[in-house]
Amino acid sequence: MQKDIHWGIIGCGDVTEVKSGPAFQKISHSNLTAVMRRNGELAKDYASRHGVPKWYSDAEQLVADSDVDAIYIATPPAFHKEYTLLAAKYKKPVYVEKPMAMNHLECVEMVKVCKETETPLFVAYYRRALPKFLKIKELIDQGAIGKPCFVKTTQFQKSIEMKDNKEPWRVNPEIAGGGLFFDVASHTLDILDFLLGSIEEAKGFASNQTNAYKAEDIVTGTYLFESGVHGVGTWCFSAYEKEDVNEIVGTKGKLVFSTFGHEPVQLITGSGKQEWEFERPTHIQQPLIQTIVNELRNDGECPSTGETGSRTNWVMEEMTKSYYT
Numbered sequence: 001m002q003k004d005i006h007w008g009i010i011g012c013g014d015v016t017e018v019k020s021g022p023a024f025q026k027i028s029h030s031n032l033t034a035v036m037r038r039n040g041e042l043a044k045d046y047a048s049r050h051g052v053p054k055w056y057s058d059a060e061q062l063v064a065d066s067d068v069d070a071i072y073i074a075t076p077p078a079f080h081k082e083y084t085l086l087a088a089k090y091k092k093p094v095y096v097e098k099p100m101a102m103n104h105l106e107c108v109e110m111v112k113v114c115k116e117t118e119t120p121l122f123v124a125y126y127r128r129a130l131p132k133f134l135k136i137k138e139l140i141d142q143g144a145i146g147k148p149c150f151v152k153t154t155q156f157q158k159s160i161e162m163k164d165n166k167e168p169w170r171v172n173p174e175i176a177g178g179g180l181f182f183d184v185a186s187h188t189l190d191i192l193d194f195l196l197g198s199i200e201e202a203k204g205f206a207s208n209q210t211n212a213y214k215a216e217d218i219v220t221g222t223y224l225f226e227s228g229v230h231g232v233g234t235w236c237f238s239a240y241e242k243e244d245v246n247e248i249v250g251t252k253g254k255l256v257f258s259t260f261g262h263e264p265v266q267l268i269t270g271s272g273k274q275e276w277e278f279e280r281p282t283h284i285q286q287p288l289i290q291t292i293v294n295e296l297r298n299d300g301e302c303p304s305t306g307e308t309g310s311r312t313n314w315v316m317e318e319m320t321k322s323y324y325t
Contacts, residue, residue: 005293008034008068010059011075012046023286030293036062063090078175081106088113093120099186100309102177107310122292123309125190129287132278146252153233157242171213179215180237188259190312199223204319210238221319
């Protein structure tokens with residue numbers, strides 16, 4: 001493709017209001033042509049507020065629209081495989097929200113079908129394109145910390161708020177594939193895959209310490225990267241406060257950074273400490289979506305694919321296996 005890419009969104013809910021939706025209209029060679037939601041009035045309202053020409057209440061009608069070139073799936077994970085296979089049926093490139101699917105087997109099927117139909121498949125692990133994480137990767141690749149030895153993650157936050165005593169879909173395993181670990185920790189595990197390479201072995205303990213909902217609310221895991229780097233992490237979603245820290249320790253120094261926060265990236269060596277600050281983009285998915293559009297126009301490559309997204313699902317499953325079996 002050398003023309004502009006005209007997008008259709010399946011599931012124009014909260015995540016598309018600021019994080020992603022407006023980006024399709026702001027990046028170069030891209031337009032948002034149609035949106036879909038099962039509640040047609042909500043789809044119509046979204047289209048009206050965001051200046052989108054078309055809206056639908058039926059996903060296949062949107063996918064089949066000849067004015068739509070590529071599909072963004074912004075639904076909960078329970079519907080990711082269904083809509084990805086639908087887009088592949090029409091051979092329209094797919095950009096699917098994270099986590100990629102309900103489980104690793106679904107990811108494998110999605111990758112397989114998209115390959116068979118020659119349908120490009122991308123996953124919304126957008127940190128792979130943010131300047132902050134590109135800088136961290138540059139520092140690692142340049143040897144700023146020497147040879148990486150191990151990575152440690154500590155992330156905790158307060159319990160999720162229940163509305164009208166109903167559990168949000170993000171902690172309903174039947175819709176989300178798991179709990180907040182799958183929703184939140186997936187970003188960290190994916191960016192570590194980007195920074196340090198793929199993980200070849202993972203083990204973990206998952207528990208529900210509060211019994212507030214069905215899903216896990218704490219996970220501690222260990223993992224081994226193909227490069228030989230060791231990793232350990234704890235994610236707790238019922239703590240007194242919020243913390244988000246990653247440390248990559250090497251033979252000459254370490255990098256300290258958050259996955260979600262705005263704290264400066266720190267490089268600490270025997271010579272002292274350096275820091276880099278980065279602004280958070282208004283539409284945080286915009287840099288990654290630009291790489292997708294570039295690839296579809298044969299003018300670049302997107303760093304977040306079905307294959308990389310599938311690896312993250314596999315790691316999370318391995319770390320929570322005992323809880324869900």
